[in-house]
Amino acid sequence: MTTNDTLAKARIAVLGYGSQGRAHALNLRDSGLDVVVGLRKGGPSWERAHAEGFRVAEPAEAVRDADLIAVLTPDMVQPSLYRDAIEPNIKAGAALLFAHGFNVHFKQIQPRNDIDVVLVAPKGPGALVRREYEIGRGVPCLFAVYQDTSGHAEAKAKAYADGIGGGRAMLIETDFKEETETDLFGEQAVLCGGASELVIKGFETLVEAGYKPEIAYYEVMHELKLIVDLFYEGGLKRMLEFVSETAQYGDYVSGPRVVDESTKQRMKAVLTDIQDGTFARNWIAEYQAGLPNYKRLKQADLDHPIEQVGAKLRARMPWLNAGQAAPAAAPL
Numbered sequence: 654m655t656t657n658d659t660l661a662k663a664r665i666a667v668l669g670y671g672s673q674g675r676a677h678a679l680n681l682r683d684s685g686l687d688v689v690v691g692l693r694k695g696g697p698s699w700e701r702a703h704a705e706g707f708r709v710a711e712p713a714e715a716v717r718d719a720d721l722i723a724v725l726t727p728d729m730v731q732p733s734l735y736r737d738a739i740e741p742n743i744k745a746g747a748a749l750l751f752a753h754g755f756n757v758h759f760k761q762i763q764p765r766n767d768i769d770v771v772l773v774a775p776k777g778p779g780a781l782v783r784r785e786y787e788i789g790r791g792v793p794c795l796f797a798v799y800q801d802t803s804g805h806a807e808a809k810a811k812a813y814a815d816g817i818g819g820g821r822a823m824l825i826e827t828d829f830k831e832e833t834e835t836d837l838f839g840e841q842a843v844l845c846g847g848a849s850e851l852v853i854k855g856f857e858t859l860v861e862a863g864y865k866p867e868i869a870y871y872e873v874m875h876e877l878k879l880i881v882d883l884f885y886e887g888g889l890k891r892m893l894e895f896v897s898e899t900a901q902y903g904d905y906v907s908g909p910r911v912v913d914e915s916t917k918q919r920m921k922a923v924l925t926d927i928q929d930g931t932f933a934r935n936w937i938a939e940y941q942a943g944l945p946n947y948k949r950l951k952q953a954d955l956d957h958p959i960e961q962v963g964a965k966l967r968a969r970m971p972w973l974n975a976g977q978a979a980p981a982a983a984p985l
């Protein structure tokens with residue numbers, strides 16, 4: 654049996670139809686697999702999943718006759734979803750699949766010991782997982798086995814990763830700890846947190862020095878895409894090939910003045926908070942308190958002057974958002 658046949662006769666329940674859930678459900682179905690979507694009746698995604706041709710059921714019902722359950726709801730919702738809908742209904746020998754190891758690694762979910770528990774984590778947002786699949790490509794995926802009771806846990810994870818298109822790019826074996834800690838670090842220090850602060854501080858520096866906000870926006874936010882695309886296609890080498898000699902020299906002498914050894918020390922402190930559970934504890938407490946700081950900090954980002962000027966400038970370039978199947982700004 655090839656890995657691709659492992660799930661050929663399986664019923665897959667995808668719980669959640671957001672960034673990852675929708676992309677996985679559509680890709681798995683297009684790969685010829687049997688998918689049911691599990692959602693709360695009347696929830697925000699029910700109509701969309703139904704309109705896109707899926708059988709949609711309440712989570713408990715979707716879990717009941719599934720051979721593989723993909724848990725693709727927000728991380729903070731997963732522990733109660735596991736307790737209420739999955740634990741009482743999942744078949745012995747079925748597989749429970751996560752796209753991020755957070756709840757298992759930080760022991761918010763302690764899975765029943767008669768099921769397989771695996772991870773398939775695409776290294777990209779759901780919109781990209783879908784878009785790449787549709788054009789015959791794929792997003793690289795990490796996979797891991799936490800618990801193997803059937804003897805086929807790894808084959809199931811790989812077959813699922815193939816089904817969403819990950820095998821067309823690359824599958825990398827990991828464990829729940831490594832995926833969880835590296836994913837949290839990446840999104841906090843470099844991708845979401847680091848990149849947005851770098852852009853905001855650059856914008857503020859120019860505007861406070863008296864330069865036009867429109868020019869500051871194009872310089873530090875709009876043009877970042879060009880640089881990131883070059884990284885993505887060919888690393889530092891390709892970026893350096895495409896920018897001027899003047900830009901290269903400025904990169905070499907000024908980059909390390911902005912992001913220096915002390916930044917790296919603070920990155921290490923962020924990593925330590927992730928590794929020792931401080932971040933997870935704080936985030937769970939924040940969620941349970943009704944997200945007061947999360948909401949305040951999010952609003953501050955949305956109210957920042959770079960957002961006001963950005964919205965005005967992007968409205969002049971409607972093609973920037975053309976052809977997107979889902980919001981480009983999907984959560985990581």
Ligand code: NAD
Binds near residue numbers: 697726779
């Ligand atoms: P999301 O917020 O985009 O979507 C959540 C979905 O779950 C929505 O359809 C929502 O209606 C549904 N939902 C919420 N509460 C529910 C409940 N109680 N019962 C049933 N359905 C419920 O979520 P996401 O960003 O796709 O994240 C899903 C998982 O994928 C998380 O574990 C996340 O860490 C992981 N992940 C996300 C990304 C990404 O790019 N967004 C990348 C890699 C991994």
Ligand code: MG
Binds near residue numbers: 776777840985
């Ligand atoms: Mg990630």
Ligand code: MG
Binds near residue numbers: 845846850954
């Ligand atoms: Mg930020």
Ligand code: MG
């Ligand atoms: Mg320039």
Ligand code: MG
Binds near residue numbers: 753985
């Ligand atoms: Mg993440």
